[in-house]
Amino acid sequence: xxxxxxxxxxxxxxxxxxxxxxxxxLVETPVPEISDGQVLVRQHFMSLDPYMRGRMNxxxxxxxxxxxxxxxxxxxxxxxxxxxxxxxxxxxTVIGRGGWQQYAVFDANQRGALQKVDTSRIPLSAYLGAVxxxxxxxxxxxxxxxxxxxxxxxxxxxxxxxxGSAVGQxxxxxxxxxxxxxxxxxxxRYVVEELGFDACVDYKVHADLKSLTxxxxxxxxxxIDGNFENVGGLVLDAVMANANAFSxxxxxxxxxxxxxxxxxxxxxSLILVNRMKVQGFIVSEHPQHWxxxxxxxxxxxxxxxxxxxxxxxQGLESAPEAFIGLLKGRNFGxxxxxxx
Amino acid sequence: xxxxxxxxxxxxxxxxxxxxxxxxxLVETPVPEISDGQVLVRQHFMSLDPYMRGRMNxxxxxxxxxxxxxxxxxxxxxxxxxxxxxxxxxxxTVIGRGGWQQYAVFDANQRGALQKVDTSRIPLSAYLGAVxxxxxxxxxxxxxxxxxxxxxxxxxxxxxxxxGSAVGQxxxxxxxxxxxxxxxxxxxRYVVEELGFDACVDYKVHADLKSLTxxxxxxxxxxIDGNFENVGGLVLDAVMANANAFSxxxxxxxxxxxxxxxxxxxxxSLILVNRMKVQGFIVSEHPQHWxxxxxxxxxxxxxxxxxxxxxxxQGLESAPEAFIGLLKGRNFGxxxxxxx
Numbered sequence: 001x002x003x004x005x006x007x008x009x010x011x012x013x014x015x016x017x018x019x020x021x022x023x024x025x026l027v028e029t030p031v032p033e034i035s036d037g038q039v040l041v042r043q044h045f046m047s048l049d050p051y052m053r054g055r056m057n058x059x060x061x062x063x064x065x066x067x068x069x070x071x072x073x074x075x076x077x078x079x080x081x082x083x084x085x086x087x088x089x090x091x092x093t094v095i096g097r098g099g100w101q102q103y104a105v106f107d108a109n110q111r112g113a114l115q116k117v118d119t120s121r122i123p124l125s126a127y128l129g130a131v132x133x134x135x136x137x138x139x140x141x142x143x144x145x146x147x148x149x150x151x152x153x154x155x156x157x158x159x160x161x162x163x164g165s166a167v168g169q170x171x172x173x174x175x176x177x178x179x180x181x182x183x184x185x186x187x188x189r190y191v192v193e194e195l196g197f198d199a200c201v202d203y204k205v206h207a208d209l210k211s212l213t214x215x216x217x218x219x220x221x222x223x224i225d226g227n228f229e230n231v232g233g234l235v236l237d238a239v240m241a242n243a244n245a246f247s248x249x250x251x252x253x254x255x256x257x258x259x260x261x262x263x264x265x266x267x268x269s270l271i272l273v274n275r276m277k278v279q280g281f282i283v284s285e286h287p288q289h290w291x292x293x294x295x296x297x298x299x300x301x302x303x304x305x306x307x308x309x310x311x312x313x314q315g316l317e318s319a320p321e322a323f324i325g326l327l328k329g330r331n332f333g334x335x336x337x338x339x340x
Numbered sequence: 341x342x343x344x345x346x347x348x349x350x351x352x353x354x355x356x357x358x359x360x361x362x363x364x365x366l367v368e369t370p371v372p373e374i375s376d377g378q379v380l381v382r383q384h385f386m387s388l389d390p391y392m393r394g395r396m397n398x399x400x401x402x403x404x405x406x407x408x409x410x411x412x413x414x415x416x417x418x419x420x421x422x423x424x425x426x427x428x429x430x431x432x433t434v435i436g437r438g439g440w441q442q443y444a445v446f447d448a449n450q451r452g453a454l455q456k457v458d459t460s461r462i463p464l465s466a467y468l469g470a471v472x473x474x475x476x477x478x479x480x481x482x483x484x485x486x487x488x489x490x491x492x493x494x495x496x497x498x499x500x501x502x503x504g505s506a507v508g509q510x511x512x513x514x515x516x517x518x519x520x521x522x523x524x525x526x527x528x529r530y531v532v533e534e535l536g537f538d539a540c541v542d543y544k545v546h547a548d549l550k551s552l553t554x555x556x557x558x559x560x561x562x563x564i565d566g567n568f569e570n571v572g573g574l575v576l577d578a579v580m581a582n583a584n585a586f587s588x589x590x591x592x593x594x595x596x597x598x599x600x601x602x603x604x605x606x607x608x609s610l611i612l613v614n615r616m617k618v619q620g621f622i623v624s625e626h627p628q629h630w631x632x633x634x635x636x637x638x639x640x641x642x643x644x645x646x647x648x649x650x651x652x653x654q655g656l657e658s659a660p661e662a663f664i665g666l667l668k669g670r671n672f673g674x675x676x677x678x679x680x
Binding site: 232236251252253254257262263264265266267268269270271272273274275276277278279280281282285 | 572576591592593594597602603604605606607608609610611612613614615616617618619620621622625
């Protein structure tokens with residue numbers, strides 16, 4: 001396939017604070033020949049996710065840092081163009097971690113590197129969102145850490161995002177009350193009117209701890225039993241100020257601190273006072289739960305019961321700006337880049 | 341018994357910051373007559389515990405505040421002087437929550453209010469420490485939250501205290517490595533040489549986060565898998581900076597913040613980065629675990645395997661100063677007041 005040119009976006013430098021376009025570099029390389037066991041995929045969608053910001057740093061984290069001068073890593077969905085592996089044929093729709101580029105070569109012998117997906121009832125892009133990693137993240141944190149009982153109140157931050165929107169709907173399906181926290185009236189309206197949450201608090205209107213705590217108190221008159229935390233910082237502090245005895249926090253992200261110094265937790269003694277459990281998790285470390293999660297999520301999307309939204313940027317070049325926007329909360333639902 | 345005078349210490353005012361002697365008041369009252377179902381106990385030992393400081397505030401907590409102008413509440417051990425309940429006879433050694441006074445009347449029909457204890461192999465005072473609430477606290481947090489595996493490293497703060505000294509010994513008995521944090525060379529020597537911990541870090545020598553983090557790193561070359569946290573603040577921050585993936589924090593106390601404003605947690609994002617579980621607990625809420633805990637603790641003390649130390653203040657009047665000293669870490673092991 002040496003007649004094909006592959007365009008990709010590499011990490012050119014590590015951001016200090018907020019990433020800028022200058023941290024990325026667009027390069028063109030020939031699409032390589034593939035060897036035995038490999039599959040060449042034309043990518044249709046790239047997934048942009050907040051966790052990528054953490055990997056752009058060089059510090060200690062749960063994953064190796066994104067290497068400099070290499071293609072940005074990330075989930076993707078596409079179509080098989082060439083296959084030298086018996087499990088894949090041309091035209092198969094697949095997902096994998098193809099990164100920020102138009103064409104990706106996968107070693108299909110590596111377990112889980114490339115997976116066929118059925119697009120007859122579920123759109124290809126949904127496998128990067130509601131029926132993919134973000135959906136399973138929501139499912140795991142909600143069912144395995146928060147484990148809500150009927151009539152308990154579950155609060156989720158970044159509620160209009162890919163993960164948050166699923167958390168609230170899955171909580172409602174279990175008979176719990178779902179309250180979102182999101183930035184802006186549009187997002188809050190969407191969370192309540194389209195996703196069916198019981199309430200949503202606009203953190204932009206309540207920008208200090210006292211105000212946000214009070215707004216959450218009104219939205220959660222019976223207190224908070226479960227918190228799916230994507231944001232951290234002030235939002236987590238306000239949740240903790242309303243936490244019930246024996247409440248659970250599934251700590252999934254701390255997006256508020258991704259661009260700078262660690263943000264402290266104001267009153268950790270509340271963990272003791274309220275006998276809380278605060279637990280961090282990374283969904284990729286719990287593969288045994290993925291089949292059950294994907295079954296529920298897939299059925300939800302196929303039947304239309306589980307709603308989701310996508311913000312789609314067009315073209316590879318749009319990825320850096322779309323990613324910067326994601327970190328600023330400009331997206332509604334799952335942030336994707338469409339390549340074809 | 342109207343010929344007997346009961347002396348008691350009441351809470352006269354709520355402390356702001358560190359308690360002082362002026363917050364307490366010594367009063368004399370007649371020992372009341374007892375009614376059917378009641379038991380009069382001459383108290384031998386009063387238990388002083390850090391949790392009492394929290395109850396002296398009027399704020400929201402897991403227990404009702406200590407009432408003003410009433411006898412200070414707390415655990416105690418003594419001997420039955422008069423009984424109008426069939427389960428108790430004069431001379432029985434008992435424990436209950438008799439408070440800071442020489443004589444206490446118990447409603448023995450109230451389940452658990454008064455319990456007979458066998459002092460043939462275990463000293464009466466130990467039922468307020470290693471074989472009482474502090475011991476069970478250690479046992480619960482260690483076995484039910486930290487659940488250490490062999491060769492894992494468990495760190496406990498306030499390691500020379502009643503709870504901490506049991507935590508490390510119980511961890512060692514399970515094949516784990518036990519590292520203490522304590523204030524002063526004497527305490528650290530005791531923790532290692534007498535209690536058998538593998539190491540102990542003197543937080544007074546390492547008074548800032550960087551230094552304490554580094555000292556813990558040296559004491560825990562394989563990182564920290566479990567943390568039994570009695571102190572909070574800087575100590576917890578330094579533990580978290582050395583936490584391994586999937587480590588567990590049993591949050592039992594935040595004594596460093598008892599006297600003032602809440603102390604923040606510096607880097608809660610580490611809970612996510614290290615996929616930690618941080619869980620607060622109150623041992624009295626888990627009565628189903630007490631029998632197993634007391635069995636192990638009692639056998640340990642009776643056989644001499646489970647070591648403990650007591651700091652005993654003499655006489656009711658010494659209680660306020662002994663309590664103030666406890667909050668400053670002046671005690672070695674269990675802080676008691678001896679009344680006879």
